[in-house]
Amino acid sequence: MIRSRLILLCMLCMAFVFSAVVPASAAYGDWLRHQDMIVPAGQQVENVVVAGGDVEIRGTVRDMVLVLNGNLTIKKTARVNGAVFVFGGLISQEPGASLTDNVVNVSLDTPTQSNLFAAGAALVGYWFVKLAVSLILIIVSLFIAIVARDRMMVFTDHIQRSFRQLILIGMAVTLLLGSLVVLLSLTVIGIPVALVILAVLLLFFFIGLASAAVWIGRMIPALESNLPLSSLAGAAVLIAGFNFPFFGLILFCLVLCLSLGMMGLWVRGKVRQLKRNREV
Numbered sequence: 550m551i552r553s554r555l556i557l558l559c560m561l562c563m564a565f566v567f568s569a570v571v572p573a574s575a576a577y578g579d580w581l582r583h584q585d586m587i588v589p590a591g592q593q594v595e596n597v598v599v600a601g602g603d604v605e606i607r608g609t610v611r612d613m614v615l616v617l618n619g620n621l622t623i624k625k626t627a628r629v630n631g632a633v634f635v636f637g638g639l640i641s642q643e644p645g646a647s648l649t650d651n652v653v654n655v656s657l658d659t660p661t662q663s664n665l666f667a668a669g670a671a672l673v674g675y676w677f678v679k680l681a682v683s684l685i686l687i688i689v690s691l692f693i694a695i696v697a698r699d700r701m702m703v704f705t706d707h708i709q710r711s712f713r714q715l716i717l718i719g720m721a722v723t724l725l726l727g728s729l730v731v732l733l734s735l736t737v738i739g740i741p742v743a744l745v746i747l748a749v750l751l752l753f754f755f756i757g758l759a760s761a762a763v764w765i766g767r768m769i770p771a772l773e774s775n776l777p778l779s780s781l782a783g784a785a786v787l788i789a790g791f792n793f794p795f796f797g798l799i800l801f802c803l804v805l806c807l808s809l810g811m812m813g814l815w816v817r818g819k820v821r822q823l824k825r826n827r828e829v
Contacts, residue, residue: 694780704760719806757808
């Protein structure tokens, strides 16, 4: 199997590179063509490689047959001792023909082309959505950093001084609110409340993302005093990190916990301020 795959790879390269300039060759017992061909009965060849033409085998092929964008007809007098690969065409075999190895046929008919097109479209759509979401996150974080310039400085100072504390508080808030949202989603009355909580969490996530972006951007000495550029640079680094498999998930969870930790500190500050106002 490994030998057949290696031979296939080599033959593919040979077919695409040399078939355009060498219409026919029988050197060393191999046939390489860019047109229709026939292996006559009683004749033996080592390999048959055809690109853009049909093949009819009546004789013996000692090793492999490779047909690209063409049909293969195997007559009853034929004997193929190696693997048979047909891409972009059909295989027709008469009773009595001898095949002793693997046969692979990929026919680019209408259903196959439709499936390939659908898979390609899905892949392109996935990357397009991924790019669009990344750009939206960068733009939103930049907008928040510019609009809430004064608050950004406060939030980045919190991150600088209490990073570990924010992460721990954020983990606790995530578990608490996550459980609350799940419980509320089980009832029809609780679904609107769950949606409101999710909207608040999303808002604080964007605020935390913007704060983390400014914090990272300010690590660059040339951008330390320029809030828009530092926010843009930091957001680009974070969003690029989000797109890495596994590492992106960990980074996203860290930013989420950081954001909810900031929300927890903000709520605690507001509660303390209300208590002081009542006491006064």
